Amino acid sequence: GAVVSQHPSWVICKSGTSVKIECRSLDFQATTMFWYRQFPKQSLMLMATSNEGSKATYEQGVEKDKFLINHASLTLSTLTVTSAHPEDSSFYICSARDRIRTQYFGPGTRLTVL
Amino acid sequence: DAKTTQPPSMDCAEGRAANLPCNHSTISGNEYVYWYRQIHSQGPQYIIHGLKNNETNEMASLIITEDRKSSTLILPHATLRDTAVYYCIVSADETSGSRLTFGEGTQLTVNP
Numbered sequence: 001g002a003v004v005s006q007h008p009s010w011v012i013c014k015s016g017t018s019v020k021i022e023c024r025s026l027d028f029q030a031t032t033m034f035w036y037r038q039f040p041k042q043s044l045m046l047m048a049t050s051n052e053g054s055k056a057t058y059e060q061g062v063e064k065d066k067f068l069i070n071h072a073s074l075t076l077s078t079l080t081v082t083s084a085h086p087e088d089s090s091f092y093i094c095s096a097r098d099r100i101r102t103q104y105f106g107p108g109t110r111l112t113v114l
Numbered sequence: 115d116a117k118t119t120q121p122p123s124m125d126c127a128e129g130r131a132a133n134l135p136c137n138h139s140t141i142s143g144n145e146y147v148y149w150y151r152q153i154h155s156q157g158p159q160y161i162i163h164g165l166k167n168n169e170t171n172e173m174a175s176l177i178i179t180e181d182r183k184s185s186t187l188i189l190p191h192a193t194l195r196d197t198a199v200y201y202c203i204v205s206a207d208e209t210s211g212s213r214l215t216f217g218e219g220t221q222l223t224v225n226p
């Protein structure tokens with residue numbers, strides 16, 4: 001089956017620093033990737049849609065200047081949380097859409113901001 | 115995207131079939147029914163999807179009613195590792211660009 005990886009799996013950082021999370025589709029090319037966020041005991045919430053070679057589309061209420069998304073190749077998308085604060089602590093999950101439009105999810109990245 | 119309704123929780127005995135219902139009475143003709151599951155602290159795992167016909171793969175079977183207003187995910191022989199939150203999602207490329215909107219899902223607990 002299709003495999004999506006994320007790196008790092010967890011990260012702890014100080015308030016005010018920036019953190020980059022990578023999402024890779026390992027065995028297929030993905031023109032579209034998605035970034036989700038999940039707070040404890042809540043469901044996944046879509047943050048943005050990332051299209052290869054173009055600007056990401058952000059969901060309402062998600063600050064594009066705070067959550068920078070780059071989709072430079074058909075197998076890699078990155079999410080950078082800029083000037084992270086404790087309220088940004090969450091489980092960040094990416095997904096990649098294959099050619100028959102099924103989304104496969106990465107294992108997630110646990111971000112803790114101190 | 116059409117809204118889905120799932121029971122918040124279900125229990126199943128190990129080795130028995132788990133039948134997870136989903137109501138999507140406002141589904142549009144071009145919307146697919148997707149099922150994912152999420153084991154604690156992991157990313158969601160794709161299970162199966164369908165449009166009109168029943169579907170089966172190595173993980174599960176998906177039964178969609180003729181009017182497409184509801185569906186049932188069947189895990190034929192549940193194991194303890196199938197304990198997870200199961201999400202039923204309807205989505206269409208044309209209207210949502212494949213965006214998946216996750217609801218609260220059903221917490222399935224498989225008991226020994």
